[in-house]
Amino acid sequence: MSFSTLFPVGINTLRIMIVDDEPIIVEELAEFIEALGYQVTPCHNTRDALQAFQQDEDIGIVLSDMHMPGLTGVQLVGELARLARPGRLYETAIFTGSTDKQDVILALRAGVSDYYQKPVNLQELQAGVQRLHDRVEQKVREQQIRQQIQDLAASLNDMHSELIPTMPVKNVAQMSTSADTIPEPFDKLSRRQLAVAQLIAKGMTNYQISCELGITENTVKLYVSQILRLTRVHNRTQLALCYPSSG
Structure with missing residues (x-):
């Protein structure tokens, strides 16, 4: 993941990379952005920028000059997209001293989020950086929601599988599931719930139980x-102490 375990994206964790072949511009912009509370990675050429981007996933905003030796700003943005691992979240902006409208068109086609004319207006830059930061945070939230939905879907699928009689349950607890032989409060549990309860009584962690039963760890938590809730036991320790010996 990134941004110090990805979420929340904080102003002290999201890093901004500034790329320009003019050192004085990099220095001035870095000083200004650091004063806003951000960490800055300064780069004076696109080669160093690509290397820094790959090595530091806390870089969530890239501000690049348009015209530089080697790669243009648009070409740099394309290379960043190629190098970024799937799911990496970041935003890009370009600044230039050129008045050629074609630069703007190329930047927008490349997916650049913002565009500034040199000399950069610092108030506009501050507002722009905040917008880019907000976009990254929004992407992080959306990514987390998608992951939670996927985990829940997988967990529900695992739980539903036990209702299909033709599908065997791996290493199910040996305890009888007859209502006449299971004492309260464990008579309220399903076959799979009994299996999980028995493994908890053996001192297994959620991860160990997931491996033993062939289900996801999120399903074990559910x-x-x-x-x-069903046994009205407060915690795992109490559950282990009151769990009866299997017969």
């Missing part, structure tokens, strides 16, 4: 929550 089962544990259900078991504690």
Whole structure:
């Protein structure tokens, strides 16, 4: 992941990379942006910029000059997109001293989020950096929601699989599931819930239980929550102490 475990994106963790072949511009912009509370990675050529981007995933905003030796700003943005691992979140902006409208068209086609004319107006830059920061944060939130939905879908699928009688349950608890032989409060549990409860009683962690039963760790967490609610036991330790010996 990135940005110090990805979320929340804080003003002290998201790093801004400034790329320009004119050192004085890099120095001035870096000083200004650092005064806003951000960490800055200064680069004087595109080669160093590509290397820094690959090595530091806390870089979430890239501000680049348009015309530089080697790669143009638009070409740099294209290379960043090629090098970025799937799911990496960042935003880009370009500044230039040229008045050629073609530069703007090329930047927009490349997916650049913002565009500044040199000399850069610092108030506009500050507002722009905040917009880019907000966009990255929004992307992070959306990514987390998608991941939570995927995890929940996988967990529900695992839980639903136990309702299909033709599908065997891996290493299910040996305890009888007859209502006449299971004492309260464990008689309220399903076959899979009993299996999880028995493994908790053996001192297994959620990860170990997931491996033992062939389900996801998130599914185990859901089962544990259900078991504690149904048995009215407050925690795993109490559950292990009151769990009866299997017969």
